[in-house]
Amino acid sequence: MLIVDTTISNIYSGILMDHPSLLIVDDEPDNFDVIETLLSDQDYQLHYAASGQEALDFLDLFQPDVILLDVMMSGMDGIEVCKRIKAIPQWESIPIIIVTALTTKTDLARCLMAGADDFISKPVNRLELMARVRSMLRIRQQYKQLATFNARLESTVQQRTAQLQTLIFQDALTQLPSRTSLLQKLSEVLQSGVSSFAVIYLDCDQFKLVNGSFGHAVGDQLLLAITKRLQQHLRPGDVLARMGEDEFCFLLHQVEDAIALKPFIEAILQSFRSPFIVADCEMFMTVCMGITLGSSAYQQSEEPLQNADTAMYRAKLQGKGCYQFFDRQMAEAMLSRLTLENDLQRALEQQEFVTYYQPIVNLTSGKICGFEALVRWQHADRGMVSPGEFIPCLEETGLIVPVGIVVLKQACQQLRDWQQQGWTDLTMSVNLSVRQFSCPDLLNDIDRVLAETAVSPAHLKLEITESAIMDNAQTAIGLTEQLRSRQIQISIDDFGTGYSSLGYLHRFPVDILKIDRSFVNQLQAGNRNYQVVTTIITLSNQLGLAVTAEGIETAQQLQWLQQLGCEFGQGYLFSRPLMAADIEKLYLKKAYQPFC
Numbered sequence: 001m002l003i004v005d006t007t008i009s010n011i012y013s014g015i016l017m018d019h020p021s022l023l024i025v026d027d028e029p030d031n032f033d034v035i036e037t038l039l040s041d042q043d044y045q046l047h048y049a050a051s052g053q054e055a056l057d058f059l060d061l062f063q064p065d066v067i068l069l070d071v072m073m074s075g076m077d078g079i080e081v082c083k084r085i086k087a088i089p090q091w092e093s094i095p096i097i098i099v100t101a102l103t104t105k106t107d108l109a110r111c112l113m114a115g116a117d118d119f120i121s122k123p124v125n126r127l128e129l130m131a132r133v134r135s136m137l138r139i140r141q142q143y144k145q146l147a148t149f150n151a152r153l154e155s156t157v158q159q160r161t162a163q164l165q166t167l168i169f170q171d172a173l174t175q176l177p178s179r180t181s182l183l184q185k186l187s188e189v190l191q192s193g194v195s196s197f198a199v200i201y202l203d204c205d206q207f208k209l210v211n212g213s214f215g216h217a218v219g220d221q222l223l224l225a226i227t228k229r230l231q232q233h234l235r236p237g238d239v240l241a242r243m244g245e246d247e248f249c250f251l252l253h254q255v256e257d258a259i260a261l262k263p264f265i266e267a268i269l270q271s272f273r274s275p276f277i278v279a280d281c282e283m284f285m286t287v288c289m290g291i292t293l294g295s296s297a298y299q300q301s302e303e304p305l306q307n308a309d310t311a312m313y314r315a316k317l318q319g320k321g322c323y324q325f326f327d328r329q330m331a332e333a334m335l336s337r338l339t340l341e342n343d344l345q346r347a348l349e350q351q352e353f354v355t356y357y358q359p360i361v362n363l364t365s366g367k368i369c370g371f372e373a374l375v376r377w378q379h380a381d382r383g384m385v386s387p388g389e390f391i392p393c394l395e396e397t398g399l400i401v402p403v404g405i406v407v408l409k410q411a412c413q414q415l416r417d418w419q420q421q422g423w424t425d426l427t428m429s430v431n432l433s434v435r436q437f438s439c440p441d442l443l444n445d446i447d448r449v450l451a452e453t454a455v456s457p458a459h460l461k462l463e464i465t466e467s468a469i470m471d472n473a474q475t476a477i478g479l480t481e482q483l484r485s486r487q488i489q490i491s492i493d494d495f496g497t498g499y500s501s502l503g504y505l506h507r508f509p510v511d512i513l514k515i516d517r518s519f520v521n522q523l524q525a526g527n528r529n530y531q532v533v534t535t536i537i538t539l540s541n542q543l544g545l546a547v548t549a550e551g552i553e554t555a556q557q558l559q560w561l562q563q564l565g566c567e568f569g570q571g572y573l574f575s576r577p578l579m580a581a582d583i584e585k586l587y588l589k590k591a592y593q594p595f596c
């Protein structure tokens with residue numbers, strides 16, 4: 001006989017502990033009656049199963065909070081029932097109290113082995129029964145709380161995992177697929193064996209100017225507006241992803257060749273010709289694009305992306321709003337560029353950078369008044385490498401900062417050495433790159449080198465280009481003031497090739513203008529270069545600046561410069577840049593012989 005209320009509410013009521021449910025399993029109905037009487041004043045729901053099998057059937061429908069289980073039953077005995085219940089994960093947490101007349105240690109051990117949680121001996125004592133049932137209900141309650149807690153935890157973890165997945169696969173600002181998502185889609189394309197696709201990598205030109213001038217909030221709005229415009233070009237099945245700050249990428253399907261792609265590229269470029277309205281401002285933005293066409297040679301999803309990125313980098317070198325298709329030579333150039341970067345890093349560690357010195361001559365007296373320090377790379381296989389080949393790479397990688405300090409230190413040490421040998425009036429000019437100029441440690445580094453080499457700052461000249469000044473005029477003014485307060489002199493190198501804006505000169509505390517050698521090289525009486533050089537010298541005189549002409553190669557050039565009143569000069573006519581020992585041998589230790 002089974003007493004069970006099968007209404008839905010009752011089935012679930014077991015979850016709540018305000019009416020705990022007990023299942024009494026005993027083949028003697030009288031025993032059930034006894035227990036029912038003993039527990040009559042308790043708020044329990046009692047259910048009865050007259051055999052082991054009935055009990056198991058009951059559990060299929062409803063799980064009680066505690067089971068009181070008789071051992072000696074006909075058919076399936078209590079030990080077996082206990083074993084079966086405990087073997088089922090859903091049921092194993094229901095506490096089982098064995099109600100038994102068997103009390104030997106062996107019997108009890110058998111019950112425990114079968115998974116029983118407690119015992120009550122027959123005949124059942126009311127107080128003992130109540131105490132044991134309550135204790136088991138407490139355990140059941142704790143288990144249920146734990147299960148609820150675990151379920152909540154699991155659902156939170158699932159929610160968080162879903163959020164993370166979204167973050168990984170979707171860009172938070174634009175809601176576009178992320179780089180990871182694009183890589184996954186590319187990987188699917190490659191796996192399917194399709195090669196008629198194209199990857200177009202886009203990078204906005206000078207986007208950081210927007211962030212810098214208007215702030216990141218406006219930058220974000222502009223990115224959203226750009227996203228909208230790019231999305232208009234999407235065909236069904238194509239993908240537009242955001243790759244990072246101002247970088248986007250298209251994955252286009254069914255693109256047979258470059259010609260087929262041209263209208264798409266033109267349309268993208270066209271869509272950037274009208275301004276974006278952001279924060280009540282009209283903003284013009286251009287993009288550069290790098291494109292790679294699908295190929296069966298592509299194995300990994302990163303490869304087409306990398307190649308499109310390489311092509312984009314090439315497009316950038318051509319200027320704003322340009323695009324480039326990837327080709328093999330590009331990859332080779334990229335590789336040799338990477339090799340150069342590694343070699344330069346190693347060269348710095350192995351101290352392969354050496355400083356050469358080119359005399360700077362007083363054009364009135366013909367005497368050497370100082371030197372310009374020019375870096376060379378003493379390459380193990382290639383011999384002496386000129387800066388034109390590696391300075392741009394040093395600049396881009398930022399390695400120019402430590403290399404620049406190496407040169408400064410070598411030059412200052414050399415100057416002190418020469419001064420100690422008696423050439424006390426010499427000055428040393430050292431080039432500073434734009435990168436060094438914007439490095440916050442620059443002043444500290446210079447102070448340290450001057451202190452270590454005990455060179456007087458008044459003998460040091462630092463050469464900077466116009467672009468170093470114009471890139472960040474306010475910082476540059478502060479920095480040059482700091483340098484000049486130490487009595488270090490400042491030269492504007494390659495003057496006339498940069499902004500050619502003379503307007504900044506009166507605002508900017510400099511000492512010397514170095515006329516770029518391109519003007520000196522093609523100096524002809526009365527020609528345009530002659531006019532430029534004349535203007536620069538006149539201007540310098542008016543502003544109280546000294547002038548040095550670079551690249552003097554012929555006696556004629558020298559004569560004209562002297563006539564124009566140019567104070568200083570350097571060039572192959574006097575000497576090429578040389579190593580310190582040669583400078584000493586050829587010029588410093590020789591009997592005095594003025595150059596002009």
Ligand code: C2E
Pocket residue numbers: 358373374375386387388391400404407431432433463493494517550551552553570571572573577
């Ligand atoms: P720069 O500072 O304008 O240096 C003058 C360059 O003109 C030197 O080239 C020098 O060898 C060359 N030169 C001098 N006289 C003549 C001449 O009569 N005819 C010709 N055709 N060239 C002449 P170099 O040594 O190859 O250096 C090139 C540039 O590399 C330098 O131009 C400078 O901008 C940069 N550089 C060199 N050393 C350093 C350095 O230590 N740090 C930084 N940041 N840049 C450096």
Ligand code: MG
Pocket residue numbers: 372431463493
């Ligand atoms: Mg220079």
Ligand code: MG
Pocket residue numbers: 493494514516517550
């Ligand atoms: Mg120069």
